Amino acid sequence: MKSIKTKHRIIKAVSALTALVLASGMLAGCGGSSDKDSEGRTIISVGSWPPEESDALTAMNERKARFEEANPDVVIEPDEWAFDRQTFYAKAAGGQLPTVYLSGFTEMPEIINSGYSSDITEALKNNGLEGMFNENIMDIISRDGKIYAFPTMSYVLGLAYNVDAFEAAGLMKEDGTPMQPANWDEMVDFAVKIKEATGKPGIVLPTADRSGGWIFSAIAWSFGVEFMEKGEDGKWQAKFDSPEAAQALQFIKDLKWKYDLLPASTIINAEDWYRSFAVGDGAMTVVAGDYPRRVAKYGMTPDQSGIMAIPAGPAKHVTLLGGEVMCIKNDATPDQIDASVRWLKTRYNNELTDEYKTNTETTTENAKKDGQLVGIQSLSPWSDKAESLVWYRDYIEQNANCNLNHVKLYNDFVADCPAEIKPEEPVC
Structure with a gap:
């Protein structure tokens, strides 16, 4: 982790650069953008977006379009940056993290201690996700009764x-x-x-x-x-x-x-x-x-x-x-936290929707085509309350x-x- 002095030097350097850009009338496109667009919609950037033309990119862009249609008050900005310990703390200290970013279970204690992930407890509750995560994972994503990450995969x-x-x-x-x-x-x-x-x-x-x-x-x-x-x-x-x-x-x-x-x-x-x-x-x-x-x-x-x-x-x-989580950056606004949780709920669905069924069926058939064994019930980040998990277990069997x-x-x-x-x- 960067020392406090190093972090201060980074912040001072960023501040100086911003001042220079302002003076030359070139601020557009730099950091510090508003959390709202001109139409008043909440903007969230989502990290680990597929970086190049691929089936994964096509699928994510389709998910983005469906989400924005169902949530017209939110705009998603794709961000290709993926978690890397070599760059994470510099980006965090400089306020340059995507609104939503991927991390592993291993990094969560350090991220929470450093204050780089928002408390999402209320947003989870407001979106019907209270008590929906596997109890085996709660100690990893929470501190003092507050939840700081959205688990997406576990094993x-x-x-x-x-x-x-x-x-x-x-x-x-x-x-x-x-x-x-x-x-x-x-x-x-x-x-x-x-x-x-x-x-x-x-x-x-x-x-x-x-x-x-x-x-x-x-x-x-x-x-x-x-x-x-x-x-x-x-x-x-x-x-x-x-x-x-x-x-x-x-x-x-x-x-x-x-x-x-x-x-x-x-x-x-x-x-x-x-x-x-x-x-x-x-x-x-x-x-x-x-x-x-x-x-x-x-x-x-x-x-x-x-x-x-x-x-x-x-x-x-x-x-x-082990496993992975999605965190919401520490300086996200309440509207951004709510919008991010809505996106994550859609992306990693606990509800038994037609889209979830279709995605699961497609993933399973592709695995079979690739010659993979299908039948293993890995540890889910969801609790038994999740409708999708109950259906998934039966489907895989x-x-x-x-x-x-x-x-x-x-x-x-x-x-x-x-x-x-x-x-x-x-x-x-």
Whole structure:
């Protein structure tokens, strides 16, 4: 994060530039524009807009047109800027954020603490959204009873597996339900049986880039690791130099050097990870519920994989919670906050509308055309009160292109999670 002095320098520089532009009569098009247009309509800018000609851009422009027709008091200005930690805090300090911007669960504590997201509690209530968000997510998006973000996507980690490898190792029941390793030791036992039966690695895990730390976090927590703690001065301090962390790292090391259950390469980035799993060079892996879209491009068919609950560790059973939110910038007016919430309600619909049904059906059919497994019930940002979620669950079950028993253990895990659901570390 920028220091206070740095932020002041940025603000002074912006102020000086504005003064210069005013003097030369060239202010048009620069920052500081009104929240109303000449017709009195509320203007909101929406970030992460598709940047170039594509199906995604066409779809968003169509959504924009329909929204503005149904809400004639609002005008949407597309903004292609997408969240980036390298630019976010400078844009926020300079008042240059889009009215509505995308962020991840991980960044929310810092954004709320910095005051860069508006309180949207009343706007949610006024638009019929009170109590509509999943309780598992509320701690991430709220502070002191106030809500500061609109969740749009969420997930918890599970254990994906190769169906053919499980069948070869005698780990699949007749109805297609896999045997569930209750803990990491049982997962190792499964992997040994798979390697003996197939000659292929029983496990693949990412070790490089952000993916390595992402998956290791969940494993380490299950060994009792606490990565960070907040001091009395409000600053975060590292805490993972511990026996529990050493034990978790030893477990990963043993997978390779004691049991020889991992692929030959020990440096595995995100692409290597999904490709290895897809081609059978690793029969089990820890993933989020959206993994089918990542492995289909490597030729893994819907009947070749499934997913179940993440195993427990020696200290506890825990899974990682992740996802995305849309925030509304801190200096938005009340009218802009209300208009933004209306847009988000339309964009990520909790109501069972014909448009929602059509969009879901189109998305599902496109996934099938791309060879993706359909049937996984990932964690929804909506609560069970949302009509769209109730319909969606039934729709996915009725339109699955896999043996539902291949994904049943994960779907049950998500629906009534027996594990601790823990968000990503706010700082690490």
